Amino acid sequence: MNKYLAEAQAMFPQLQKDQQAIHQFGGVGYDLRQSADYILAELKAMGVEAKEIIDCGIVATIGKGNGKTVLIRADFDALPQEEQTGLPYAATNGSCHSCGHDHHASMLLGTARMLKAHEDEIEGTVKLMFQPDEESVTGCAAMIKAGVLENPKVDVSFATHIEAGTDRDEVGKVIWSTGVTYSSSDRFEVTFKGEGGHGAQPHVTKDPITAMCQAVTSAQHIVSMEVPAKERAVITFGQIHSGTVFNIIPSESHVSGTIRTYSSDVRELCTRRFKEIMEGTAKMMNCEAEFEYRNSVDCVVNNYDLAVEMKPWVQEICGDNYFTSDEPLSFGSEDYCWIANAVPSVIMTLGAGTPANGYIYTAHNPHIHFDPNCMPYGVATFVNLAINWLKAHK
Numbered sequence: 001m002n003k004y005l006a007e008a009q010a011m012f013p014q015l016q017k018d019q020q021a022i023h024q025f026g027g028v029g030y031d032l033r034q035s036a037d038y039i040l041a042e043l044k045a046m047g048v049e050a051k052e053i054i055d056c057g058i059v060a061t062i063g064k065g066n067g068k069t070v071l072i073r074a075d076f077d078a079l080p081q082e083e084q085t086g087l088p089y090a091a092t093n094g095s096c097h098s099c100g101h102d103h104h105a106s107m108l109l110g111t112a113r114m115l116k117a118h119e120d121e122i123e124g125t126v127k128l129m130f131q132p133d134e135e136s137v138t139g140c141a142a143m144i145k146a147g148v149l150e151n152p153k154v155d156v157s158f159a160t161h162i163e164a165g166t167d168r169d170e171v172g173k174v175i176w177s178t179g180v181t182y183s184s185s186d187r188f189e190v191t192f193k194g195e196g197g198h199g200a201q202p203h204v205t206k207d208p209i210t211a212m213c214q215a216v217t218s219a220q221h222i223v224s225m226e227v228p229a230k231e232r233a234v235i236t237f238g239q240i241h242s243g244t245v246f247n248i249i250p251s252e253s254h255v256s257g258t259i260r261t262y263s264s265d266v267r268e269l270c271t272r273r274f275k276e277i278m279e280g281t282a283k284m285m286n287c288e289a290e291f292e293y294r295n296s297v298d299c300v301v302n303n304y305d306l307a308v309e310m311k312p313w314v315q316e317i318c319g320d321n322y323f324t325s326d327e328p329l330s331f332g333s334e335d336y337c338w339i340a341n342a343v344p345s346v347i348m349t350l351g352a353g354t355p356a357n358g359y360i361y362t363a364h365n366p367h368i369h370f371d372p373n374c375m376p377y378g379v380a381t382f383v384n385l386a387i388n389w390l391k392a393h394k
C-alpha cells in the first residue's frame with residue numbers, strides 16, 4: 001500500500017472526529033464561526049501557519065517557501081434545511097451538511113496534518129484554502145479578491161467533491177474529467193409588468209399572465225433550435241407566480257429558473273437570447289419585463305495537461321478505482337470555476353457510498369449520509385498530488 005494512504009488510514013479516527021465536529025456546527029454562507037474557529041485551532045495545534053483573509057475564509061501554508069505553489073481548496077458551508085439523518089452528531093440549528101462539505105474540510109485538515117509531517121518532502125509550497133459560502137457561489141470569488149492566489153502566487157490547484165447515492169460512488173473512487181466538468185449556472189428572475197383590472201374586461205388591462213406564459217413557451221426555442229446539436233444546454237423554469245383570485249387580472253407575474261451550459265460560447269448564446277426573448281415577448285404582449293441574472297458562475301474547465309499528468313499519482317493511491325474521461329463528469333455547478341479560470345486546475349469527484357451499500361440519497365437531500373471511509377483516500381490523493389507535482393516542477 002502507498003505510504004501516504006497507509007498513514008491516512010491510520011489517521012481515520014482523527015478525520016472522523018474533525019468531520020463530525022464540523023458537521024454538528026453546520027452553518028450557512030459566511031455564518032460558519034464555530035467551524036472556522038475549530039479549523040484555526042486545529043491548524044495552530046499542528047504548527048501550521050494560518051490566517052483568516054475574509055470572514056470564515058482561511059488560508060494556511062506549508063512548505064519551505066521556495067519553488068512553486070500548489071493550492072488545495074475545500075469548502076465548509078452547509079445548507080439551510082432541517083437535517084433528517086438521525087445521526088448522533090446531526091446539526092440542530094436548521095442547517096445540514098447535505099453536500100458533504102464537512103468531509104471536504106476534514107480531508108483538508110488531514111492533508112495539512114500529513115503534509116506538516118512530511119514538510120521536508122515538499123519542494124515548494126502547499127497552500128490550503130478553507131472556503132465559506134460555496135452554495136450561494138460567492139465565497140471563492142471573495143477569497144480571490146482578498147488575495148488567496150497571491151503571496152505566494154499559486155501555480156496550480158486541486159479540489160475534490162465527495163458524492164454518494166449512485167452506482168459509480170464506490171468508496172475512494174476518484175473521478176475526474178480532462179476538460180469541462182461542471183456546468184455554468186445563471187439564475188434568472190423575470191417580472192412581467194402589466195396593468196391589472198377586472199377579469200371580465202381584459203381589453204382595458206395589460207395581462208402579465210398571458211405574457212409570462214407566452215415567454216416561457218418561446219424560451220423553448222433556444223435549446224431546440226439555436227444551440228448546436230453537439231452542445232448541451234438546459235433552461236429550467238422552477239417558479240412561476242401570479243395573481244390572487246380567478247376574476248382579477250393581476251398587474252405583475254414572476255418567473256425564476258436557471259440556465260446551465262458547458263461552454264462559454266453556449267452560455268453567451270443562451271443568456272443573451274433568453275433575455276431578448278423575455279423582453280421581446282413582454283413587449284409583444286403589451287407588457288414590460290424586468291430582468292435580472294443572479295448567482296452566475298462559469299463552467300468549471302479542468303486543465304487538460306494537469307488532468308493527464310496527475311493520472312499516475314492518483315493510481316498510486318486508488319489502484320484501478322478511478323475513472324477519467326473528456327466528458328463532463330460532475331453534477332451541478334461550482335464556484336471553484338473562478339480558480340480554474342485563473343490557474344491550471346482540476347476538481348475531482350470522490351466516491352462516498354453506493355446504493356448497494358446503503359447510501360441511497362444524493363447531495364442536498366436532508367437524509368443523506370456519506371461513507372466516512374472515503375476520507376483517507378481524499379487525504380492521500382491530495383498529499384500525493386501536491387508532493388509529486390512540486391517535485392516534477394521544481
Ligand SMILES: [Zn+2]
Nearest residue numbers: 099135363364
Ligand atoms: Zn451543494
Ligand SMILES: [Zn+2]
Nearest residue numbers: 099101134161
Ligand atoms: Zn457542494
